[in-house]
Amino acid sequence: MNDEHIVLTLPDTQNLDSVYLTQSQELTQEKIMTVWGRLCPIKLPFKTMEMIKDVYTLGRSESCDICVTSNELKPKWLSVMSKIHFKITREFVCNTNDAIVYLEDLSQNGTFVNKKKVGRGNKVILESNDVISLAQPIVTVYIFMSTTASESKNLPPELKNKYAVSCKLGSGACGEVKMVFNKIGCQKFAMKTVMKIGGITNGQKHPLNDPEKIMNEVKILKALKHPCVIRMEEIVDTPKAVYIVLELMEGGELFERIKSRGRLLEKHAKVIFYQVVLAVSYLHDCGITHRDLKPENILLASNSDITLAKVSDFGLSKLVDAQTMMKTFCGTPMYVAPEILSTIGRGSYTNQVDVWSLGVILYACLSGSVPFNCQDKNMSLQDQIRSGYYSFPSSKFERITSKAIDLIKRMMTVNPKKRITIKQVLLHPWLQDRELRETVDILLSKGNDENVAPKNISTGIQYEQNLMKRPRLG
Template sequence: MMSRDTKTESQQSQGTSSSSSSSAPQSYSQSSSSGTLSSLDTVPVQDLASIPEDPEIDEDIPQPWGRLWALGKGFLNHDCLHEEYVFGRDKKCDYTFDIPVLNQTDRYKTYSKRHFRIFQELGHGHSRVAYIEDLSGNGTFVNKEIIGKGRTLPLTNNAEIALSLPTNKVFVFSDLSVDDQTIYPKDFIDKYIMSRPIGSGACGEVKLAFQKSVCKKVAVKIISKRKFKMNTSSNEHPISVDTEIEILKKLDHPCIIKIENFFDSEDFYYIVLELMEGGELFDRVVNSTRLREPIAKLYFYQMLLAVQYLHENGVIHRDLKPENVLLSSTSEECCIKITDFGQSKILGETSLMRTLCGTPTYLAPEVLNTAGTTGYSSAVDCWSLGVILFVW
């Protein structure tokens, strides 16, 4: 019954500011709010004369060869300057877990005194290679695969490290010797560090990224202009990325994804969205035998509130489906957010739409029957909601 146009591994909600002038916090703290977007904040502007020139890197100061971005509650970001680091509960570890907040979590007792080790060695061609060694019988995981006590694996760029359980992700490793950030626009990399892919679609992909100033996780929707043009060239009314951005900036509702930033390069569009870590409703439905009735009510009620808000503000989504509903967390009881406004339309009070668009399984009969001749209204979203409820 359901179809999938886009596979999204995860999207979870974080804070709501797009750019912050505050310095980076000492520790990463998971946000309890969920979503895929938040409203844009105003960035304070300094007098140009007061802004110092960018200092040159002092070659005498050691530069990190790797960086661990904290994913888990209570964990801290960590720069790898020395040849090796041991992580664990023991206070003698280079990175000890025995710190406030972290030692109060439920998982703390499952961490070993010496849980894992990260180090680098000389590889082929005089290049340095990063490795991770599992020192614990409780399990150290890289990209959801257990290493095994006493075993060592190469640690690749953007690898996820989890402890005790494959779902207990604590770090993302950035190999700083891999200079792959330069392929992105300068104004983007001034504010964000791009990480691994978390989803893909017909016109591009979605990647995890970190906002530098506050170390906040975000989702970056990367749209290839070439693929986008090919996919819309046969459409009498081609979809506009500008329209999607306009709609996202206009909307402000807890059950609708929010945009944090937007960048336009020669070949790509970069849409920065808040991150939803619970994944798609599609996956939640497929992986469950069936949704419990109270949970189905909770999700559907939030969807109704979101669509009501859209219609009150003259926006018709036109592509509502489980793949375009994101969950804030992996918990059963969580917030949802509607995303992907690529097919959406802004209407006046008496306007009708004629474009044949959307996913066939969820299309209202009038969209198919009129085939662009007489038109249809915002009621088509209500039909799609009914189909979504039916497949639960």
């Protein structure tokens, strides 16, 4: 066996927090001195406000940045003004210069943006040319003008009217991902943009260029509801691209978590892995094979070691050709099952391909490395995968339990007919852990209530009882 492995970990460098601190210090002066917006008065004698701070308030109180008096408003309107009527905030995201601007209504009698009432305690995104009114829609006082270009203008109208585009979150074979904010409520989402491929391949229209095929997939994907599957808000199909709006997971990718930690403690890996298995089991029950499972497609809710985990990008496998899906983030088919490689992505295969990928993912979580070696001069990466040429070096696995290693072996069995099934994975001794089930139940109960799995896909004791009715592992 070859004990050389590709290591996912990065060299020790300065702490990430200190990097961000240094970046923010460098940017602070620039942020303070730059005029990022203007409040242009509609009614005199309101005066123009050049906006350079991150927070501005308007109201009757003398402490407000814009103190409204009888000089600005007639007594009947002044009497219904609150001491602090509204607050405008510029908030930086993703540790970059990217920022969003939102108005928060703090009034008793209402603040209106473009004649729509915001409502006390509510927030709305502000964009250039938005009109701000006080107490009644007719009492217009300011137009907000942004001095920074907005990327929202490049969106199709149905998205442009609902979302403001913020920072870039990442990119991969399937497209670019950016953070977006709902203009009403300021809720954060992730938006993936998948550019379409031109022309016809093998005499057939590419799936991304077939509106009917895309919409059929959308109906299926939007109907999925499971606490460990990323919720899809909406998909908009245009001639040049497909825009997919998804729930945002602030903890980032499992791939980045492994890199930053070096490797995951077994008890922490087990919590994340169990949730991923639940998600894949649910997808298989719904007739969906992911085909592109890898740490980049497993998203985490927080930076905590014990966190909610969700599977993403499960719908793109039907919209992107199999050979493209074989490519991982770094350009290698590291997580692809042997049977896909053997047919160059053109043959038939079952949902057992996902189980193989789960084996590679668990190997990476526990060791901080992947099981195959791209630099091996004697055997290509594809041949290593097709023959199941991997090992468990003691330097990486000496502290890993035999149950975990056994599960990896059963998942990474070359013959898909002899490979453990997803249901059997859930019954494996490594996951027969009451504390694990209780921990995950708590995590899922704190998740979005809308993502409720069908009863036969739930976690905990009921789930275990359902599985016990099926044949056990031999």
